[in-house]
Amino acid sequence: MEQDQKKLQGLSETLQKFQDDLQTAIEARQRLESQQAENKAVQKEFKGLAEDSDIYRLVGPVLLKQDKSEANSTVDGRLDFIGKEITRTETRIKEIQQGSEKKRVELIQLQQQMQMAAQGQVQS
Template sequence: MSLEARLQAASSDYQKLQADLSSSVEARQRLDAQLSENELEFSTLTPNNIVFKLVGPVLVKQDQAEAKSNVDKRLEFIGGEIKRIEAQLQEIEQKSEKKKLELVELQTELQQSQKQDGSGGPAVPI
């Protein structure tokens, strides 16, 4: 594979990693929003408050302890998803950094080969 083709492939891989990184960051932000929303859901609740659950188009009265249990399970699930996304973000960042270094090396190699070939572009008068 030619140097230019390798550079093009590495550049394409790097762009894909950046897109993956961006989408993972968006997923992490959505999970943070869900976490905050669910944590706030019961923060101001007193024992006298009545809790309703939306079932289809109808609000049904629900036991407060059961509702809290459901929200706690949801918080646990969201926490697990956040950990998974964080690990994914770290992995993508590491891959991206490696690919970035590879791109720099390939660009340097290409520039050096062009200088040796004398095809470094037109000479610019000073």
């Protein structure tokens, strides 16, 4: 019975770790989606600008003039990278959810076994 309690405790701790990892991954995905939205807004603004418009980039405390095509390619590259990171993060979330579900089923089965064993001892 003591061994089952230790196993139950271990499964509970593992399940809690899965939940913590899931929360962290979801927060990361939300940050990436926010960055993606910001960059899409910048991309939309660039499309509305004339070719000869001046674009400035904030680098530390300084505004540096930047070529429109260079600024466009920077934003496009950022959007591509963010999209890949979102995909990677979503894959990680699915993996965590699957692992969590397996541990949850294991935990429930162990609890049921322990209840049956306890009932068997009570009836004896």
